[in-house]
Amino acid sequence: xxxxxxxxxADRRSSELVTLVPGLEIIVTRALGPGDDARxxxxxxxxxxxxxxxxxxxxxxxxxxxxxxxAVHVIADALRARDRHRVSEAEPDSLPAxxxxxxERLIDAQEQEAVNRALALLDPDERDLLRRCYxxxxxxxxxxxxxxxxxxxxRKRKSRVLQRLRGLLxxxxxxxxxxxxxxxxxxA
Amino acid sequence: MNALSNDAHVDADVVHxxxxxxxxxxxxxxxxRHLLVCLACQQAVRDGAAIRSGLRVSPAQLASRxxxxxxxxxxxxxxxxxxxxLVLVVATxxxxxxxxxxxxxxxxxxxxxxxxxxxxxxxRVDSAMTAYRAGDFARARALLSDVASRQPSPAIHFYLGVSxxxxxxxxxxxxxxxxxxxxxxxxxxDAHYYLAKALLRVGSADSAVAxxxxxxxxxxxxxRARALLxxxxxxxxx
Numbered sequence: 001x002x003x004x005x006x007x008x009x010a011d012r013r014s015s016e017l018v019t020l021v022p023g024l025e026i027i028v029t030r031a032l033g034p035g036d037d038a039r040x041x042x043x044x045x046x047x048x049x050x051x052x053x054x055x056x057x058x059x060x061x062x063x064x065x066x067x068x069x070x071a072v073h074v075i076a077d078a079l080r081a082r083d084r085h086r087v088s089e090a091e092p093d094s095l096p097a098x099x100x101x102x103x104e105r106l107i108d109a110q111e112q113e114a115v116n117r118a119l120a121l122l123d124p125d126e127r128d129l130l131r132r133c134y135x136x137x138x139x140x141x142x143x144x145x146x147x148x149x150x151x152x153x154x155r156k157r158k159s160r161v162l163q164r165l166r167g168l169l170x171x172x173x174x175x176x177x178x179x180x181x182x183x184x185x186x187x188a
Numbered sequence: 189m190n191a192l193s194n195d196a197h198v199d200a201d202v203v204h205x206x207x208x209x210x211x212x213x214x215x216x217x218x219x220x221r222h223l224l225v226c227l228a229c230q231q232a233v234r235d236g237a238a239i240r241s242g243l244r245v246s247p248a249q250l251a252s253r254x255x256x257x258x259x260x261x262x263x264x265x266x267x268x269x270x271x272x273x274l275v276l277v278v279a280t281x282x283x284x285x286x287x288x289x290x291x292x293x294x295x296x297x298x299x300x301x302x303x304x305x306x307x308x309x310x311x312r313v314d315s316a317m318t319a320y321r322a323g324d325f326a327r328a329r330a331l332l333s334d335v336a337s338r339q340p341s342p343a344i345h346f347y348l349g350v351s352x353x354x355x356x357x358x359x360x361x362x363x364x365x366x367x368x369x370x371x372x373x374x375x376x377x378d379a380h381y382y383l384a385k386a387l388l389r390v391g392s393a394d395s396a397v398a399x400x401x402x403x404x405x406x407x408x409x410x411x412r413a414r415a416l417l418x419x420x421x422x423x424x425x426x
């Protein structure tokens with residue numbers, strides 16, 4: 001690659017790095033909890049990624065995967081520094097324990113209030129299904145086994161409940177499925 | 189609300205198990221690599237977190253609890269709560285923004301630009317930057333302040349301001365960092381960034397935002413400034 005092409009690639013990666021910040025915030029907040037530690041960790045990931053770009057280090061595979069690898073190490077360093085968790089040296093690429101409730105701090109208060117109101121309007125068994133998914137983190141197959149129904153039926157039921165929730169949040173204007181842009185990288 | 193619309197491209201269980209923290213490590217790593225580039229999944233995770241939060245304490249339970257306790261304590265509670273809320277609002281309104289101005293780690297010293305013209309000043313600057321590298325910011329600040337009064341330069345102003353900031357004296361950091369942020373100087377971008385931190389610390393968020401937007405030419409700092417700007421915007425909108 002000639003010098004001009006390298007500069008062009010570096011510029012593209014720097015621009016791409018900025019677009020990764022919202023996702024990084026989710027990942028880091030989930031692992032470290034909200035607050036200064038998470039903000040500092042995001043900054044550290046960006047600084048290390050930029051250093052790699054500036055030094056023209058070879059980046060194999062997708063750039064996002066490279067940045068994710070940095071994030072995993074920064075999170076592990078931060079947790080070691082806190083001495084809250086012990087992260088196995090033998091598994092540097094594994095993610096340590098998470099703080100799922102920390103993600104709630106990313107939600108705007110008004111939005112949370114609207115979701116709470118909509119959840120209150122669901123039937124108890126609908127809320128129970130969502131609770132088993134989002135609070136208990138059960139697989140739909142496990143829920144299906146438990147209630148003695150096919151997994152496909154549980155998945156459809158969950159889909160309908162979320163569709164209803166969406167409808168309630170939109171004031172009943174629409175119960176159609178949101179599109180929110182098709183994902184370019186993954187298919188079912 | 190986008191919690192399930194992502195199911196078209198991600199396995200139906202992945203998002204809710206990620207939100208609940210029960211996704212296996214290898215699945216988590218795989219999903220997070222995707223999450224970094226997928227806005228729909230980012231929104232689905234946020235939505236899932238809102239659902240989780242709403243379900244951990246159901247609205248009905250919450251409303252019922254509120255009704256019971258308010259009925260019992262209403263005559264006493266309202267004036268006390270109003271007073272407490274006022275104090276709390278005044279005390280914490282700016283706190284998230286101020287926290288963004290915290291500086292725990294001083295920027296790394298780059299030796300070459302920090303030089304003044306006289307040998308006496310050179311020795312003082314050397315001593316100051318030795319102290320700076322050792323983390324003795326009080327000594328560095330005292331020596332740099334002395335040099336700045338005799339032979340000011342952007343670099344001296346910059347490290348003087350940063351030393352004050354890392355010691356927690358944001359007010360004292362503002363003037364030297366402002367001097368270092370003058371356009372066309374070697375430390376201009378760095379000074380804008382750390383000046384923004386100092387301004388956040390004293391609650392001048394508007395001025396801080398202006399300085400973060402002024403960081404342009406140095407890519408590494410520009411990304412950090414952009415990230416900090418996003419955090420400031422989010423904190424102010426809460």
